[in-house]
Amino acid sequence: MSEANKKAMIIGLDCAAPKLIFEDWKSHLPNLSKLMEEGGYGKLKSSDPPITCPAWMSMMSSKSPGKLGFYGFRNRKDYSYDKLKFATSASVKEDLLWDVLGRNKKKSIILGVPQTYPPKRINGCLVTSFLTPSTDAQFTYPSFLKEEIKENIGDYIIDVRNFRTEDKDNLLEEIYEMTKVRFKTARYLLDKKPWDFFMMVEMGVDRIHHGFWKYHDKNHPKYEPGNKYENAIKDYYKYVDKEIGTLLERTDDDTLIMVVSDHGAKKMDGGIAINEWLIEKGYLKIKARPNEATRIRDIEIDWDNTKAWAFGGYYSRIFLNVKDREPNGMVKEEEYEQTRDELIKTLEGITDEDGNSLGTRVLKPQEIYEECKNIPPDLIAYFGDLDWRAIGSIYSKPKKYIYANDTGPDDANHDHYGIYISNKSNKKKLSNLDLRDITPTVLDYFGIEIPKDMEGKVINR
Incomplete structure (x- = not known):
């Protein structure tokens, strides 16, 4: 030809x-x-x-x-x-x-x-x-x-x-x-x-x-x-x-x-309220609970005592509050990898409400990309290997499992x-x-x- x-x-x-x-x-x-x-x-x-x-x-x-x-x-x-x-x-x-x-x-x-x-x-x-x-x-x-x-x-x-x-x-x-x-x-x-x-x-x-x-x-x-x-x-x-x-x-x-x-x-089985989970485990500190479901960006966070926070979505991007990197960072450079490893182990251990493993995968960007330009997340989490989405909102009362999307009706991941x-x-x-x-x-x-x-x-x- x-x-x-x-x-x-x-x-x-x-x-x-x-x-x-x-x-x-x-x-x-x-x-x-x-x-x-x-x-x-x-x-x-x-x-x-x-x-x-x-x-x-x-x-x-x-x-x-x-x-x-x-x-x-x-x-x-x-x-x-x-x-x-x-x-x-x-x-x-x-x-x-x-x-x-x-x-x-x-x-x-x-x-x-x-x-x-x-x-x-x-x-x-x-x-x-x-x-x-x-x-x-x-x-x-x-x-x-x-x-x-x-x-x-x-x-x-x-x-x-x-x-x-x-x-x-x-x-x-x-x-x-x-x-x-x-x-x-x-x-x-x-x-x-x-x-x-x-x-x-x-x-x-x-x-x-x-x-x-x-x-x-x-x-x-x-x-x-x-x-x-x-x-x-x-x-x-x-x-x-x-x-x-x-x-x-x-x-x-x-x-x-x-x-x-x-x-x-x-299919999407449900959602994991990642920031609620971080609050429960002591990584994220907020100054007051909202009266209704509220996006993380609209929450008043106690940054001086916060180690990590996250974005919701079909997957989750998790960020550490690193000393000398973020304005009020508290995770010391020598503690960075240890903190990431702790988070990976605990996140991958999340179960459903019946105690069954979700099969969550958590990745370090530096291990999956040859180069990380601009500002990558510190961790990427696929809850239930994407059978569950990440819910970024914070609620009036603590809840970890959500069965309605916080951004509107959505059936699939x-x-x-x-x-x-x-x-x-x-x-x-x-x-x-x-x-x-x-x-x-x-x-x-x-x-x-x-x-x-x-x-x-x-x-x-």
């Missing part, structure tokens, strides 16, 4: 779950099934932590979150107690796949990839992601593309308004409408703009998982047989598969096609493995795949030298 004719297309489905696509619903997804049969597929190891930010940028840079220097949507700005910054495109200092392609005269179309707002200049065109404040902001490159989309597509939808809601009918309607508009935009750009590389990410898969997982998963503690939304996720997957087919129609035999997700999904499907594979079932492998594989397909500082490998085709 001619090098000049080669193209590559990545279709990203945020949070798409391997078991649903590879096993449970494969026969209902003809376009994805055909790609699997013609090429290869396998589970794609996510980043640590396995969340949208930093996972997509880890994939596109072939760098770990430590090298990128951000560990979630919000990160500590400095070693003060209250200054945080969002991980926008300005936080991304490493080259991304389309940057390398652009230097090699390849044109890209980028649509909805997380952490692309504010839009940066690329050799091609770009539409930013769900982290964009609204369509009132400048969400395209070039800037005139915003009006072009308005004229030819209509009102572009950045994201659903709130996926943590009890209004499930409206949420379902919004997810479908958002997905419809995204794929309509994708087709328009593919038809009207020159491209060598195309990539889009659809967030609807993530939104429907978090909003509807308990309705379909028979192992979920809140599952009710025969409920109204039992087939909501399955039907949506079928719809997305149909939309994917309309993109595949715009490719030929010289196009490398990948369908990927940044992480998977799984993230899983460590997403999906990888490619039409260009000589091996049907692939293993040992890492999301950092995607960018080197695309560069290799184009015959472009892979930068030496990329951490991934070329997936054997």
Whole structure:
């Protein structure tokens, strides 16, 4: 095949779950099934932590979150107690796949990839992601593309308004409408703009998982047989598969096609109130209990007597109050590793309310990343290996186990493995795949030298 004719297309489905696509619903997804049969597929190891930010940028840079220097949507700005910054495109200092392609005269179309707002200049065109404040902001490159989309597509939808809601009918309607508009935009750009590389990410898969997982998963503690939304996720997957087919129609035999997700999904059994646990064990001291559930950042903390505090979320980031590092630090440098080891041992020993081990894993960033830029957490905790989320709030009365999310209704947590499907594979079932492998594989397909500082490998085709 001619090098000049080669193209590559990545279709990203945020949070798409391997078991649903590879096993449970494969026969209902003809376009994805055909790609699997013609090429290869396998589970794609996510980043640590396995969340949208930093996972997509880890994939596109072939760098770990430590090298990128951000560990979630919000990160500590400095070693003060209250200054945080969002991980926008300005936080991304490493080259991304389309940057390398652009230097090699390849044109890209980028649509909805997380952490692309504010839009940066690329050799091609770009539409930013769900982290964009609204369509009132400048969400395209070039800037005139915003009006072009308005004229030819209509009102572009950045994201659903709130996926943590009890209004499930409206949420379902919004997810479908958002997905419809995204794929309509994708087709328009593919038809009207020159491209060598195309990539889009659809967030609807993530939104429907978090909003509807308990309705379909028979192992979920809140599952009710025969409920109204039992087939909501399955039907949506079928719809997305149909939309994917309309993109595949715009490719030929010289196009490398990948369908990927940044992480998977799984049931959420409950939440561990990590800061309540730290209070009970004496690591965190507060000056007074609130009258109602209150976020840790709104609690008055006795920093002079606090050793550790934590952020909640799908996983927990735990920070030590280190002497000469934090303003009122009390953990001495020579006690730092001992304190971390104590916390790991105790956190991994947390049981459920019946005394059964949760199987929690706690990681030291310095042991999983070659480099830790900016301010990493001191520990990363996966409660129940992500069957339980971390609850950051503090309550009027102490409680360690929470069975309702403190940020709104949410049925699912993230899983460590997403999906990888490619039409260009000589091996049907692939293993040992890492999301950092995607960018080197695309560069290799184009015959472009892979930068030496990329951490991934070329997936054997």
